[in-house]
Every structure is written in C-alpha cells, then in structure tokens.
Amino acid sequence: MNKTVNQKAWFLILPVLVLVAFSAVIPLMTVVNYSVQDTFGNNQFFWAGLDWFRDLMSSERMWDALGRQIAFSAIILVIQIPLGVFVALNMPKGGFWASFCLILMSLPLLIPWNVVGTIWQIFGRVDIGLLGYTLDSFGIDYNYTQNFYAAWITVVIMDVWHWTSLVALLAYAGLQSIPDAYYQAAKIDQASRWKVFRFIELPKIMGVLMIAILLRFMDSFMIYTEPFVVTGGGPGNSTTFLSIDLVKMALGQFDLGPAAAFSIMYYLVILLISYVFYTVMTNLDKRDGH
Amino acid sequence: MAKITLDNLAHSYLPNPTREDDYALKELNHDWADGEAYALLGSSGCGKSTLLNIISGLLHPSQGRILFNDRDVTMAPTTQRNIAQVFQFPVVYDTMTVRDNLAFPLRNRGADPAYIKERVQQIAQMIGMEDTLGRKARGLTADAKQKISLGRGMVREDVNALLFDEPLTVIDPHMKWELRTQLKSLHHEFGHTMIYVTHDQTEALTFADKVVVMYDGRVVQIGTPQELFERPEHTFVGYFIGSPGMNVLDATVKGDTAVVAGTQISLGKSFGTPGGKVEIGVRPEFTSLRDGNEGLPVTIKRVEDVGRHKIVRADFHGTEINVITAEGENISPDMNRIVFDTAGVNIYADSWRVAPMVA
Numbered sequence: 247m248n249k250t251v252n253q254k255a256w257f258l259i260l261p262v263l264v265l266v267a268f269s270a271v272i273p274l275m276t277v278v279n280y281s282v283q284d285t286f287g288n289n290q291f292f293w294a295g296l297d298w299f300r301d302l303m304s305s306e307r308m309w310d311a312l313g314r315q316i317a318f319s320a321i322i323l324v325i326q327i328p329l330g331v332f333v334a335l336n337m338p339k340g341g342f343w344a345s346f347c348l349i350l351m352s353l354p355l356l357i358p359w360n361v362v363g364t365i366w367q368i369f370g371r372v373d374i375g376l377l378g379y380t381l382d383s384f385g386i387d388y389n390y391t392q393n394f395y396a397a398w399i400t401v402v403i404m405d406v407w408h409w410t411s412l413v414a415l416l417a418y419a420g421l422q423s424i425p426d427a428y429y430q431a432a433k434i435d436q437a438s439r440w441k442v443f444r445f446i447e448l449p450k451i452m453g454v455l456m457i458a459i460l461l462r463f464m465d466s467f468m469i470y471t472e473p474f475v476v477t478g479g480g481p482g483n484s485t486t487f488l489s490i491d492l493v494k495m496a497l498g499q500f501d502l503g504p505a506a507a508f509s510i511m512y513y514l515v516i517l518l519i520s521y522v523f524y525t526v527m528t529n530l531d532k533r534d535g536h
Numbered sequence: 537m538a539k540i541t542l543d544n545l546a547h548s549y550l551p552n553p554t555r556e557d558d559y560a561l562k563e564l565n566h567d568w569a570d571g572e573a574y575a576l577l578g579s580s581g582c583g584k585s586t587l588l589n590i591i592s593g594l595l596h597p598s599q600g601r602i603l604f605n606d607r608d609v610t611m612a613p614t615t616q617r618n619i620a621q622v623f624q625f626p627v628v629y630d631t632m633t634v635r636d637n638l639a640f641p642l643r644n645r646g647a648d649p650a651y652i653k654e655r656v657q658q659i660a661q662m663i664g665m666e667d668t669l670g671r672k673a674r675g676l677t678a679d680a681k682q683k684i685s686l687g688r689g690m691v692r693e694d695v696n697a698l699l700f701d702e703p704l705t706v707i708d709p710h711m712k713w714e715l716r717t718q719l720k721s722l723h724h725e726f727g728h729t730m731i732y733v734t735h736d737q738t739e740a741l742t743f744a745d746k747v748v749v750m751y752d753g754r755v756v757q758i759g760t761p762q763e764l765f766e767r768p769e770h771t772f773v774g775y776f777i778g779s780p781g782m783n784v785l786d787a788t789v790k791g792d793t794a795v796v797a798g799t800q801i802s803l804g805k806s807f808g809t810p811g812g813k814v815e816i817g818v819r820p821e822f823t824s825l826r827d828g829n830e831g832l833p834v835t836i837k838r839v840e841d842v843g844r845h846k847i848v849r850a851d852f853h854g855t856e857i858n859v860i861t862a863e864g865e866n867i868s869p870d871m872n873r874i875v876f877d878t879a880g881v882n883i884y885a886d887s888w889r890v891a892p893m894v895a
Contacts, residue, residue, distance in 0.1 A: 430594050431627040433614040435641040435688065445629040445640075 274513075280506035298507035308508065310483065311491040312515070318487060319466045322405045326462055327455065329406070330413025335447070337418055348418075351411040363475025366404040370396075370476070390477055394484045401473045401485055408472070409462060416458045420451030456527045460520060467516055488512055538604040538696040538729060540568040540591060545600035547586055553598060561586045562753045563600070568697070570605075571727040573720070575744035577734060579776070583753040584733045588699050591731065592619045604696050621699040622689040625706065626681035628673040634660070635669040638687050645692075659687045662718055679707045686715065690722060697729040704739065716743055737777050749773050765819070766880070771887045774817045780847060780858040782882075783823060787816040789883055789890075797853050799832050804878030805892035810885035820847065820858040822880025831873035832857070839867060850874060 281298055283291040302308055333351075338344040354362070370390050372378040381388040390400040424446065432442045470489040473479065479486035479494070486494075492512065496505035547561040556562060561583040568574060576584045589595040590602065593614035601610045609617055620641075629637050638656045647655075660666045663683040668676070673684060686703060700719075704712045720743060723730055734740050740747050741761040749757045749764065749772070756770035757763075768774040774782030787794045792806045794816050801816070825836075825848060834850040834857060841863075848859040848867065857874060861867065883890045 425625070425627075427623045427625060427627050430589075430592075430614075430621070431623060431685070431688075433594065434592065434619060434621045436615045436644040437640070438644070441644070445632060449629075449631045 277506045277509050280502045281510055282503075284503050294503055298503045299511070301504060302507050302511060307483075307491065308511075311486055311488050314484075314486065315467060315488045318402070318405075318469070319463055321402055322409070322466050323459065323462055325402070325406050326410045326413050327459060330410050330458065331417045331451070331455070333410065333414040334417035334421055334451075335443070337414070339422070348415070351414055354408050354411050355415075357408070359471035360475055362404065362408050363472040366400060366407075366472070367476045370400050392481050394481060397477045397481055397485050400476060404472055404476065405466065405469070409465070413455075413458045413462065416454045417451050420454040421447060424450045452530075460523055460527075463523065464516060464520060467519070539570040539606075540697060540729060541601075541603040541606070542566045542568075542591075543601040543603060545590065545597050545602060547583075547590060547595065547597045547599075559598075560753055561590070561597075564755055566748075566755065566758070568729055568731065570729055573723045573730040573732070573743060573745050575732045575734060575740035575747045576750060577737060577740040577747055577776070578750035579735055582750045584735075584750055585701055587750070588621070588701055588731065588733050591697070592621045592699055593617045594621075618692075618694065618696045619699060620689040620692055620695045620697075622685050622701065622703040624702040626678060626685045628676075628681045628684050630672070630674040632673055633670055634665055634673055634676075634684055637673050637684050638669075638691055641688055641692055655691060655693075659691050662690070662722070663687045663715070679711060682706050683711075683715070686719075693726060695728060697731060700730070700732040702734055703732075704734075712739075719743065737779075741777070749776065751776075767882060767889065768817065769889045771815060771817060771884050774819070774882070778819055778821075780820055782817045782819045783857045784815050784817045784884070785852070785855060785857070787814055787883075789814050789816070794883070796832060801832075801876060801881075802878065803881055803883070803892075807883045807890050807892055810883060810890045812886040815884040815887075817882045817884055818876045819880055820860040822877040823857065823859045824875055824877070825850075825859055825861065825867065825871040826873040826875050827868065827870045828873060831875035833872060834874050836867070836869075836871065 282294055282296070284294040284297075285291045337347050357365070369375045370378045370388070372382045372389055378388060378390075387393065388396050390397040428446045428450075429442065432446060437445070468489055469487055470493070473485050473487060474490055474493075477485045479490045489512075492505060492508050495501050495508060542564050544563060544565060545561070546559050546563045548559045550558050553559055564587075576587065578584050586595065590597050593609070593612060593616075596611065601608055603609065604617065629640065632640070635656055638659055639652050642652045642655065656669070657666070660669055663686060665680065665683060665687070668680070673681065676684070682703065689698060689700070689703075704715060707715060716739065719730070719732075722728070732740070732743050734743075741764075745760070746758060747761060747764055748755055749770075751770065751772040757768065757773045759767075759769075764773055764777050768777065768782060771782070771784050774784060785796050787796045787801075789795075789803070789807050790809055792803045794801045794803055796816060832852055834852045836848060836850050837856075838849040840847040840849070843863075845863050846861045846865070846867070848861060850857045850859060852874070859874060883892075
C-alpha cells in the first residue's frame with residue numbers, strides 16, 4: 247500500500263513542541279544566553295564567549311562550594327537511608343498505632359522549608375533556644391553562628407529531622423507489600439532476624455529505596471532555604487552550598503554572566519550524578535535477574 | 537519424625553469467642569500417626585489452613601494442646617518445632633541462586649557444607665532443576681519458584697513433619713502429577729509424617745493414606761479413600777467427594793423401609809427410627825435406571841458422556857438425581873424409574889450417618 251505523503255502532518259506535533267519549548271527549552275536558553283555574555287548595566291550586553299565557563303573551572307570558590315555540597319549530600323544520605331529503613335522496620339504493621347506513627351512522621355514533611363529553617367534557627371540559639379540553651383548550660387560549646395562544627399551539625403540534623411520521614415514512609419510502604427508467607431517461610435527455615443532483613447525485606451524494598459535515594463540526593467544537592475535561614479552560609483563560607491553561592495553571585499553581586507554559567511554547570515552536575523545513580527541501580531537490578 | 541497429637545484443640549480469630557460459630561476451628565481431638573501421609577480436604581474457609589498453621593506454630597490455638605511425640609509444644613515457636621511447610625504461593629529468596637535457596641534451611645541449622653552440597657544436588661534432581669541451580673531465583677516462572685519452595689521444604693531429612701498448604705495450585709497440570717508422585721515416593725523413602733492441605737479431591741485421594749475431610753471448622757470424617765467413598769459419615773463428604781457427588785434425598789425411615797416422596801424403598805438393613813432431619817444418600821455409582829413401575833419416578837433431563845461412563849441427570853420432584861451408567865449401556869427414552877443398590881445406601885439424620893442395626 248502506498249503511504250500518503252502530507253507534510254502538514256508535522257503540525258500535529260506542534261502542541262508538544264510548544265509545551266516543551268515553554269517549559270524547558272526557552273527558560274534554559276535564556277540562561278545559556280546570559281552565560282555567554284557580559285554586561286555593565288543599562289541593559290547593554292557584550293559577547294563573552296566561553297570566558298565565564300573558563301573562569302568557573304578555575305574558581306576556587308566554586309570548587310569549595312561543590313566540595314561542601316557533595317559532602318553534605320553524602321552525609322545526609324548515609325544517615326537518612328539506614329535510619330529511615332530502621333524506623334520503617336520498627337513501625338507497627340497495622341491498627342491505630344500504625345496510623346498514629348504515619349501521621350506523626352508526615353508532619354515534618356508538611357512544614358515549609360523556611361519555617362523549618364526558622365524553627366531550627368531559634369531552637370539552636372544559645373540565649374533563647376531550647377537546644378542551644380540546654381547544651382550551653384551543660385558547658386558544651388555550641389554556637390552555630392561561630393563554630394564550624396556546630397553549624398554543620400545543626401544543618402545536617404535539621405535535614406535529617408525534616409526528611410528522614412520520607413525515606414521511612416517509602417520503606418514502610420515497601421515493607422507493607424511483603425506477603426506474610428515470606429515471614430512464615432523464614433520462620434520455618436529458621437532464618438535469623440538479620441537474614442530475614444537481608445534476604446526478604448531488603449530485596450523487596452530495594453525498588454522504593456532507590457527512589458528514596460534519588461529523591462534525597464537531588465533535593466539535598468539543591469538545598470537552599472533551610473541553611474540560608476539558619477546559618478546564612480556561615481560561619482565564614484563553611485555552610486555555603488552551591489545554591490547559596492549561586493544566589494549570592496546572581497542577586498548579591500548581580501554577576502549575571504558567571505551566575506548563568508554556574509547554573510548550567512550546576513544543572514549538568516545534578517544530571518550527571520542522577521544518571522550515574524540511575525544506571526548503577528538499574529544494572530544492579532539486571533545483574534540480579536540473571 | 538513424630539506423632540502429632542491434637543488435644544481438645546480449637547481456634548477462634550476473635551478475642552473472646554462465645555458461640556460455636558465464633559470458632560474457625562471447632563474442638564478437635566486427633567492423633568496424626570508417625571510416618572503417615574494425610575490429606576486435609578475441604579472447601580475454602582473450612583479451617584484447613586488454620587489447623588495447619590497451628591501445627592507449624594505460626595498460629596497459637598485459643599484452646600487445647602498440641603503434642604509432638606507426647607511433648608507439649610503448644611506455645612513453642614515455629615523454629616523449635618522442626619517442621620517444614622510449603623505454602624500455596626511460591627516463596628523464594630529472590631536475590632539468592634536456586635542452589636542457595638535450597639541450601640538455606642540447612643545452612644541456618646549449621647549443617648556440614650559437604651552434606652549440604654550433596655543434599656541440594658539430590659533435591660534439585662528430584663524437582664528437575666539441576667540445570668538452573670546457578671541462576672538467581674528472581675527471574676524464574678511461578679511454577680519453577682514453587683518447585684524451589686517444595687525443594688526447600690523437603691531438603692531437611694530430620695523434620696518432625698512436612699506440611700503442604702495447597703502447594704500445587706500454581707503448577708502446570710502435567711507437572712502436578714509428577715510432583716505429587718515425587719512426594720509420594722519421598723514419603724515411602726523417608727517415612728515423614730506428611731499433611732497435605734487441598735480442596736482438590738483427586739489430589740487428596742491419590743496422595744494420602746488417610747484423608748481428613750473438614751467442613752465448617754469441623755473434622756467430619758477421617759478415613760481411607762475407600763471409606764470416604766462407600767460410607768461417607770456426613771452428607772458433606774458425600775457431596776464433596778465423588779464426581780458427581782452423592783444423591784441426597786429427604787426421606788422418612790422406619791426399620792428397613794424408607795419412604796421418599798411417597799415411594800417406598802427397601803433398604804435391606806434395619807436403621808431403627810432415626811429422628812431429626814432424615815435423608816437418604818446414594819452415590820450415582822449405586823444408582824441405576826429402569827423402566828416399569830418399580831423405583832422412584834423420574835424424568836431424564838440430560839445425558840453426559842464423559843468417556844469412561846455416562847452421567848445421567850434426572851429430575852425427581854425438582855431434585856436432581858445423578859446416575860452413572862456404563863459406557864456401552866443403552867439408555868432408552870422409556871426409562872422413567874430409578875432404583876438404588878442397597879449396598880450403597882446410607883441413611884443420614886441431621887446430616888450425620890446412621891449406622892445400620894446389626895441383625
């Protein structure tokens with residue numbers, strides 16, 4: 247049968263093109279546009295080529311922020327994933343207390359970011375905050391505005407408090423889907439508690455755990471509001487993560503060109519790491535299948 | 537291997553059972569003899585799985601005791617009972633290889649690696665999975681997974697009992713026969729006490745030395761396949777076993793005569809005068825068609841030729857009566873009467889069989 251050739255059919259994909267253009271391509275292209283130009287105000291722009299990218303590559307400030315960012319994401323993943331799974335394993339399986347725990351754990355997830363920041367900012371203050379005051383009265387030197395470690399610990403604990411619930415809820419959902427027969431068979435086989443976790447529970451929640459890891463990585467890598475409210479990136483630059491640095495650059499100093507180049511690199515790094523995560527996870531899955 | 541005694545056992549899923557209906561498993565006393573193969577037969581929800589889970593310790597009974605070789609294990613956890621159980625749906629450890637799956641129960645008990653290797657090989661051969669021993673269990677089909685579950689159940693030689701909870705539900709029909717035969721030969725070889733739960737009468741009758749029929753949380757009859765066929769103790773056993781099941785008709789019985797809807801039937805034996813709701817039960821195998829004036833007047837509705845024999849469906853005052861006739865036998869349109877072979881007639885009072893009086 248002869249196919250009819252009608253070039254007008256291209257118009258059928260127009261809605262998709264328009265949608266994608268407005269949602270992704272155009273905003274991204276404005277950033278790309280800024281990243282290759284320089285301005286001295288008055289809406290006058292000069293071609294700068296790849297200068298900003300070159301500058302960025304040799305910018306100690308950017309590399310430091312990236313280093314802090316990676317350290318932060320790594321630390322919260324190492325804490326939140328095992329802790330979330332542990333919490334999920336110890337939650338009641340059903341009944342009133344299960345609902346109670348679920349609601350209790352969802353609460354931190356419902357609080358807006360800047361409120362979380364404010365809560366911890368006040369909580370940790372040495373003069374009026376419960377945490378800060380208590381630690382201080384025990385003679386522990388805790389001051390997140392001056393002490394590097396105190397600042398990091400505060401920011402990490404805040405994130406753990408805010409987001410471990412998400413991991414726990416996902417893991418709990420995964421655990422709930424395991425049929426009773428598996429646990430019964432494990433009893434019959436005299437499997438230890440550890441083996442039940444290792445060979446039944448962990449494989450069954452691996453899928454949701456992967457999603458949890460990916461979500462937590464992306465979110466933590468883009469964290470801005472909470473540390474900004476609590477420490478403002480300090481003391482010094484010690485909690486200046488990538489997005490905080492980016493905002494300083496773009497809005498504080500109004501360096502549009504370098505900030506745009508920074509944004510693009512930031513975006514590519516997240517894309518790259520997520521891709522690596524995703525590939526590793528799906529390959530783990532495949533290797534198990536054969 | 538052990539003798540398993542159920543002493544006054546009953547179970548309810550409700551916290552405070554008061555009426556008999558509250559019990560999923562009604563009071564039960566029974567000895568499962570050491571080394572026998574039992575089938576636990578009944579329709580869904582009759583308490584079979586409840587009973588099985590009580591024996592394996594996954595469930596603690598509301599009342600009564602359970603003894604293994606006269607040792608009370610009622611409150612002992614599953615791990616201390618040394619029981620193997622295979623469930624209805626396959627349970628495999630996805631991330632392990634088939635080999636590790638089979639070895640798992642032995643390793644957990646700290647068996648010698650050389651012995652494990654040999655035993656796993658033996659079991660793999662039995663379930664026909666020697667070629668796939670090195671594969672991960674995850675990617676396998678449902679019936680392969682169930683074979684692994686069966687294998688894991690059989691891998692230990694020293695178990696007190698082997699329990700099967702409808703294990704062949706997901707298996708292909710031809711494989712079903714093969715596996716059931718394997719189980720039987722395994723039973724002959726090692727003499728494990730085996731309890732096999734099923735709702736399939738063919739499975740029960742071919743597998744077991746003794747069949748335990750359960751109905752509505754109660755054990756209604758324990759017997760050999762032949763006893764269940766010839767002398768069903770309860771009308772449920774009559775209905776449930778046999779294809780088609782037993783014909784059961786309302787009747788009044790006095791001495792050696794029964795009256796069914798105005799027609800007198802001679803019973804050949806005296807049954808006294810049973811009270812309550814009296815019924816007469818005759819299997820289609822003991823029922824034959826006649827013409828003339830003797831027997832119950834019926835109208836033939838349908839004849840089904842099932843190959844080995846014919847099943848005649850006849851209508852008797854609104855009640856269906858089934859007759860099995862030999863394949864070659866001629867069924868003429870004039871046949872309008874049914875007679876019973878007195879050897880196969882049972883009388884029931886309130887659904888329970890009444891024993892004939894010894895002359």
